[in-house]
Amino acid sequence: GAVVSQHPSWVICKSGTSVKIECRSLDFQATTMFWYRQFPKQSLMLMATSNEGSKATYEQGVEKDKFLINHASLTLSTLTVTSAHPEDSSFYICSARPRGKTGWHEKLFFGSGTQLSVL
Amino acid sequence: GEDVEQSLFLSVREGDSSVINCTYTDSSSTYLYWYKQEPGAGLQLLTYIFSNMDMKQDQRLTVLLNKKDKHLSLRIADTQTGDSAIYFCAPVRGGGGNKLTFGTGTQLKVEL
Numbered sequence: 248g249a250v251v252s253q254h255p256s257w258v259i260c261k262s263g264t265s266v267k268i269e270c271r272s273l274d275f276q277a278t279t280m281f282w283y284r285q286f287p288k289q290s291l292m293l294m295a296t297s298n299e300g301s302k303a304t305y306e307q308g309v310e311k312d313k314f315l316i317n318h319a320s321l322t323l324s325t326l327t328v329t330s331a332h333p334e335d336s337s338f339y340i341c342s343a344r345p346r347g348k349t350g351w352h353e354k355l356f357f358g359s360g361t362q363l364s365v366l
Numbered sequence: 367g368e369d370v371e372q373s374l375f376l377s378v379r380e381g382d383s384s385v386i387n388c389t390y391t392d393s394s395s396t397y398l399y400w401y402k403q404e405p406g407a408g409l410q411l412l413t414y415i416f417s418n419m420d421m422k423q424d425q426r427l428t429v430l431l432n433k434k435d436k437h438l439s440l441r442i443a444d445t446q447t448g449d450s451a452i453y454f455c456a457p458v459r460g461g462g463g464n465k466l467t468f469g470t471g472t473q474l475k476v477e478l
Binding site for chain 2: 253256283288
C-alpha cells in the first residue's frame with residue numbers, strides 16, 4: 248500500500264530557531280500534499296495545500312512567512328516553521344494525494360506526524 | 367465554514383458494538399470520511415460514504431448517513447481493544463476546493 252513518511256517524528260527546539268519537517272511519498276508520486284496541525288485533544292486544522300512546482304495555498308489565519316512550504320518534487324514536500332515560539336508547539340501531520348487521483352473517492356495517505364515542542 | 371461536531375469520549379466493553387456520531391453543517395458535502403488515529407500516529411482511512419447513500423457496510427464497520435439531519439454515524443461491531451483510538455469524521459467541504467473538514471474527534475476506549 249501507499250506509504251507517506253514524515254520526518255522527524257519528534258523534535259524539540261529552542262525559541263527563535265527554525266525547524267524543517269519533511270513529508271515524502273515513498274511509493275507513489277504526489278502532486279498535492281496537505282499540511283495540518285493538531286493541538287492536544289483537538290481536531291486537525293488544515294494549514295495549507297501544497298502543489299508540486301507552484302506556491303502553496305494557505306488557509307485563512309495561517310502566516311505564510313511563518314510556515315514556509317516547499318513542494319519541489321513529486322515525492323517531497325517540506326514545512327519549515329521559522330523563528331519558532333512555544334505557541335507553535337503542536338503535532339503537525341502531512342497527507343498526500345497520489346498523482347492522477349483527482350476524485351475524492353480516492354484515498355489520501357497520511358504521514359505519522361511530527362510532534363514539535365518549542366522551549 | 368463547515369462545523370463538524372462529535373462526542374469527545376466513548377467507552378465500551380470488548381465485544382459490544384460502538385456507535386460514534388457526527389453532525390455537520392454543510393449540506394453540500396459530497397463525500398464523508400471516517401479516520402482512525404492511534405496515539406502519536408497519523409490518520410488511517412477507515413471508510414467513506416458518498417452523500418447519495420444512506421448506508422455502507424464494510425466488514426465490522428457500518429456507516430449510516432442521514433443527509434436531511436446532516437448526521438453521520440460509524441458503528442463498529444464486536445469492538446476489540448485494538449479499536450481503542452480517536453475517530454474523526456471528515457466531510458469534504460462543498461463549494462469547491464475539495465477540502466476535508468475534520469470533526470473534533472471521539473476518543474474510543476475499549477474495556478475488558
